[in-house]
Amino acid sequence: MTSPKKLFIKTYGCQMNVYDSERMAEALKGYEQTDTPEDADMILLNTCHIREKAAEKVYSELGRYKPLKDARPDLKIGVAGCVAQAEGGEIMRRQPMVDLVVGPQSYHRLPEMEAKVLTGEKALDTDFPIDDKFEHLAARPKAARGPTAFLTVQEGCDKFCAFCVVPYTRGAEVSRPVDRILTEARDLVERGVREITLLGQNVNAYHGFGTDGSEATLAQLIWKLDKIDGLERIRFTTSHPNDMTDELIEAHGTCDKLMPYLHLPVQSGSDKILKRMNRSHTRDSYLKLIERIRDARPDILISGDFIVGFPEETDQDHADTLDIIREVNFGQGFSFKYSPRPGTPAAERPEVEAAVADARLQELQALIAHQQKAIQDTMLGRELDVLFEKPGKFEGQMMGKTGYLHAVHVKNCDLPRGAIARVRIIESVRNSLAGELVNK
Ligand code: SAH
Ligand code: SF4
Numbered sequence: 001m002t003s004p005k006k007l008f009i010k011t012y013g014c015q016m017n018v019y020d021s022e023r024m025a026e027a028l029k030g031y032e033q034t035d036t037p038e039d040a041d042m043i044l045l046n047t048c049h050i051r052e053k054a055a056e057k058v059y060s061e062l063g064r065y066k067p068l069k070d071a072r073p074d075l076k077i078g079v080a081g082c083v084a085q086a087e088g089g090e091i092m093r094r095q096p097m098v099d100l101v102v103g104p105q106s107y108h109r110l111p112e113m114e115a116k117v118l119t120g121e122k123a124l125d126t127d128f129p130i131d132d133k134f135e136h137l138a139a140r141p142k143a144a145r146g147p148t149a150f151l152t153v154q155e156g157c158d159k160f161c162a163f164c165v166v167p168y169t170r171g172a173e174v175s176r177p178v179d180r181i182l183t184e185a186r187d188l189v190e191r192g193v194r195e196i197t198l199l200g201q202n203v204n205a206y207h208g209f210g211t212d213g214s215e216a217t218l219a220q221l222i223w224k225l226d227k228i229d230g231l232e233r234i235r236f237t238t239s240h241p242n243d244m245t246d247e248l249i250e251a252h253g254t255c256d257k258l259m260p261y262l263h264l265p266v267q268s269g270s271d272k273i274l275k276r277m278n279r280s281h282t283r284d285s286y287l288k289l290i291e292r293i294r295d296a297r298p299d300i301l302i303s304g305d306f307i308v309g310f311p312e313e314t315d316q317d318h319a320d321t322l323d324i325i326r327e328v329n330f331g332q333g334f335s336f337k338y339s340p341r342p343g344t345p346a347a348e349r350p351e352v353e354a355a356v357a358d359a360r361l362q363e364l365q366a367l368i369a370h371q372q373k374a375i376q377d378t379m380l381g382r383e384l385d386v387l388f389e390k391p392g393k394f395e396g397q398m399m400g401k402t403g404y405l406h407a408v409h410v411k412n413c414d415l416p417r418g419a420i421a422r423v424r425i426i427e428s429v430r431n432s433l434a435g436e437l438v439n440k
């Protein structure tokens with residue numbers, strides 16, 4: 001028997017890329033994964049196009065592999081993901097050592113593409129096939145895995161925010177069939193998974209069909225997953241405010257397995273900017289939505305995404321964003337300096353001066369960090385369920401997460417990965433909590 005070839009995958013961007021990388025590695029049968037590019041037979045970069053820096057990283061990373069390729073011309077180099085979709089064959093023109101370019105909706109064709117590049121040809125596929133790539137991928141392997149997993153249920157976006165490339169790189173909204181998702185979820189649970197995060201670029205726009213023709217919304221899908229024995233925690237991300245339906249909000253109050261954490265990007269607190277961003281919600285409608293969500297689940301931790309320095313953002317617009325952050329009291333936040341993306345409507349508009357945008361970003365991040373710590377501190381003295389994910393840095397220590405997604409370190413903990421136990425929170429440091437097992 002010949003020994004398996006080695007595959008090195010590097011993943012950039014969002015959680016959906018993390019999931020896709022797992023599936024691509026599984027699709028490339030005959031390869032086993034390696035952590036070092038030096039001994040790989042194939043290097044695959046799963047890329048992100050969301051901001052200019054993210055896209056440029058790909059070319060600098062490729063440059064680093066040049067000596068490897070020069071030394072071993074048989075080494076195959078592939079670019080997958082959103083830069084592949086956005087730039088296609090241009091990548092091979094700019095970096096001729098690239099053998100393969102595959103867009104996010106075409107990676108079920110990877111095995112054929114791999115066969116082609118082995119003959120010395122180049123392979124390029126950035127189609128948006130109407131058939132669902134997941135249906136063409138082989139069944140997932142049965143190997144044991146860790147206690148948490150991602151499961152993509154929805155892809156693509158129809159929202160066309162004025163700054164964003166995702167509708168162009170991932171295509172229109174598509175939902176996977178209900179039965180496929182349930183089968184995959186059961187399978188993950190059999191392999192040791194206790195927590196599943198349902199993924200979609202617009203996950204709460206999920207609208208899937210069962211084999212019997214029945215329909216399911218995200219809330220209905222969650223209730224079906226709720227019935228799987230051994231699955232203890234359900235999360236979903238990322239949601240758009242306009243797709244937060246009453247039944248989904250209600251599920252946060254009534255479904256015990258649905259964790260009290262919601263990532264709900266707002267981007268800006270200024271109505272003028274929201275309108276120019278084509279967000280189709282206002283500051284007020286967002287605030288009212290948060291109020292309804294907290295009525296259903298008062299302790300829910302809300303996280304958000306924010307963009308500073310969007311074209312023509314004034315000091316007042318920025319102040320409005322800081323203000324909505326205070327008003328919502330976000331417990332977690334991801335903030336970005338606006339990056340003009342070719343082909344998006346906002347890229348045509350006058351930019352805010354870089355130094356001004358930098359200062360706004362710092363101010364916003366300081367505010368979020370402050371709120372995040374204050375909310376984390378409210379956990380002190382409480383007893384919370386923790387799902388243990390992996391050993392900590394120190395002997396006998398385990399790291400797990402609370403329902404609010406705070407990391408907790410527990411000393412003298414002899415529980416295995418995947419165990420859920422009651423923990424009393426005794427310390428709150430910068431980005432995590434420390435606790436002790438209750439009744440021990
Ligand atoms: N589908 C998700 C995630 C989109 S990308 C959603 O709708 O929320 C993640 C975040 O990147 C966005 O929420 C936005 O805050 C940020 N982002 C997207 N395009 C950007 C751009 N051109 N410049 C800066 N940040 C951007
Ligand atoms: Fe991009 Fe807006 Fe779609 Fe999110 S909702 S992926 S920010 S276009």
Ligand code: F3S
Binds near residue numbers: 012013017082166169
């Ligand atoms: Fe990036 Fe594509 Fe995800 S652009 S954020 S990898 S959908």
